[in-house]
Amino acid sequence: MPEEFEGDLTESVFWGADMRGARFRDVNLAEVRISHAWLIDVEVDAYVDRLVVNGVDVTAYVAEHDPWSALRAVLRPTDADSMRNGWAALRAAWATAVDRAQRLPEEAQHASVNGEWSFVETLRHLVFATDKWFTGPILGDRFQPFGMAHKGASNELWPEVDPDVTPSLTEVLAARDAQAERIIDFLAAMTGDDLARTVDVLENGPHQVRDCIATVLEEEFWHLRYADRDLTVLEAGS
Numbered sequence: 001m002p003e004e005f006e007g008d009l010t011e012s013v014f015w016g017a018d019m020r021g022a023r024f025r026d027v028n029l030a031e032v033r034i035s036h037a038w039l040i041d042v043e044v045d046a047y048v049d050r051l052v053v054n055g056v057d058v059t060a061y062v063a064e065h066d067p068w069s070a071l072r073a074v075l076r077p078t079d080a081d082s083m084r085n086g087w088a089a090l091r092a093a094w095a096t097a098v099d100r101a102q103r104l105p106e107e108a109q110h111a112s113v114n115g116e117w118s119f120v121e122t123l124r125h126l127v128f129a130t131d132k133w134f135t136g137p138i139l140g141d142r143f144q145p146f147g148m149a150h151k152g153a154s155n156e157l158w159p160e161v162d163p164d165v166t167p168s169l170t171e172v173l174a175a176r177d178a179q180a181e182r183i184i185d186f187l188a189a190m191t192g193d194d195l196a197r198t199v200d201v202l203e204n205g206p207h208q209v210r211d212c213i214a215t216v217l218e219e220e221f222w223h224l225r226y227a228d229r230d231l232t233v234l235e236a237g238s
Contacts, residue, residue, distance in 0.1 A: 026222075045225070047075040068225065074217045080195065083213050084187045090220045091180060097224060098173065100231050108238055109169050113230040117148070122227050123172045124148035128161065129219040130179045133212045137199035139182065144175050157202050183216070 029046070048062050063069045071093060074086035101109055101119045110118045117125060128147030135141045143160040146167040195210040207215075 047072050049076075071221065074221050075214075077210075077214055077217060080187065080190045080192070083190070083217065086217050087180075087183060087187060090217065090224070093224055094220070097227050097231060100235065101169065101227075104231075104234055104238055106169075108234045111234060113233045116226060116230060119227055119231065119234075120167070120169050120172055121148055122223050123169070123176060124167070125150065126219060126223055127172065127175050127179065128158075130183070130216055132202060133215045133219075134183060134186075135179065137201045137207070137212060138186065138209060146172065146175070153203065187213075 048059055048066075050057065051059050051062060066072070071089055073082075074090055077083045077086055104119075108119075110120050112118050112121075124146055125148040127144050128149050131143040131147055136143060143158055145160060145162045146165045147158075147161050148163065149158060149161060190209075195208065195213075197209045198206050199209060199212065201207050201212065
């Protein structure tokens with residue numbers, strides 16, 4: 001049976017390991033070194049900052065040919081301004097995705113592609129992620145009941161969340177818009193002291209506000225990538 005590895009594997013050494021078909025998701029591969037290896041039919045979808053393959057720095061080439069290159073900057077916010085700009089860019093990109101989804105039949109909005117979350121479920125997860133990393137720890141407010149937690153999350157941690165509810169796309173979008181306004185207001189008034197403040201995140205423990213906001217941006221970016229991929233499939237089918 002394939003094994004799953006989670007947690008801190010910093011500076012681990014993999015020697016003589018057969019990693020054919022392995023999947024790396026939501027991982028930090030900064031300063032990783034791979035040598036004496038076979039890279040055949042390998043796909044990488046990542047924030048790339050200095051990638052050297054067989055002695056060739058391919059960073060500029062990747063950035064030039066990656067249509068998501070500019071938006072990937074939201075994954076590395078450096079200050080309050082980059083967070084504000086990143087949030088605005090994400091909202092604009094999501095507006096395009098939402099428009100595409102609204103043009104689909106309702107059943108397609110709730111349809112899974114290759115076992116992944118449907119478009120509505122993806123937005124429900126982002127409602128949850130925003131509540132987990134922003135609404136709860138930073139604003140001290142309640143979770144939305146129709147948020148969808150991540151895989152492996154304990155329901156006991158989120159008593160306000162009801163996994164059995166089935167909201168419409170319109171209902172989820174309304175909740176998303178309300179969350180977005182609160183984030184915009186917070187980012188507009190945010191200071192350096194706010195970013196450095198430590199809050200307690202359910203399941204994940206103490207984090208600085210800067211890390212919480214960065215996590216929200218990261219969730220928004222990657223799930224936009226997944227939604228864009230699946231919308232293309234759904235559009236072709238409809």
